[in-house]
Amino acid sequence: MTDLEIYIDGFNDKGIQIANAFLDVMRCKLTELGADSTDTFASVFDNSHIESEQYYMDILSADLKPIVSDLRNTHMKDSNTASNIDYRSIVKNIIDDFTSQIHTTADDDTESSNDAYINGLLLLFCKNLEMKVS
Numbered sequence: 001m002t003d004l005e006i007y008i009d010g011f012n013d014k015g016i017q018i019a020n021a022f023l024d025v026m027r028c029k030l031t032e033l034g035a036d037s038t039d040t041f042a043s044v045f046d047n048s049h050i051e052s053e054q055y056y057m058d059i060l061s062a063d064l065k066p067i068v069s070d071l072r073n074t075h076m077k078d079s080n081t082a083s084n085i086d087y088r089s090i091v092k093n094i095i096d097d098f099t100s101q102i103h104t105t106a107d108d109d110t111e112s113s114n115d116a117y118i119n120g121l122l123l124l125f126c127k128n129l130e131m132k133v134s
Contacts, residue, residue, distance in 0.1 A: 003063055007056035016050045023048050091128075098124050 027045040
């Protein structure tokens with residue numbers, strides 16, 4: 001929780017700004033010495049800037065990951081979790097039902113039959129995920 005307070009109160013923002021400024025000055029010195037965009041050291045300075053928010057989100061994520069993992073594992077045995085649902089079988093049954101309803105004949109154009117099948121699967125996918133087709 002200390003990391004969260006440090007981030008919220010901005011205690012380390014100046015340190016990150018100083019580190020980034022140092023990288024910028026070093027990059028400028030390299031340019032003055034003739035380095036171009038293909039110079040390895042210039043590239044390192046360009047790519048080493050610290051994005052404050054992402055930096056702290058990574059730290060906070062690492063702090064929370066074991067806590068959330070323990071909570072999830074503890075609650076896996078609860079009766080109101082989705083841990084024992086076999087979604088693969090459910091989806092397979094939905095697709096098998098859809099496929100059994102498609103009637104193809106030898107006279108059908110293979111390309112248009114395939115297009116119709118793929119479009120049907122797309123519509124089925126969108127319907128089951130409650131997504132707009134567009």
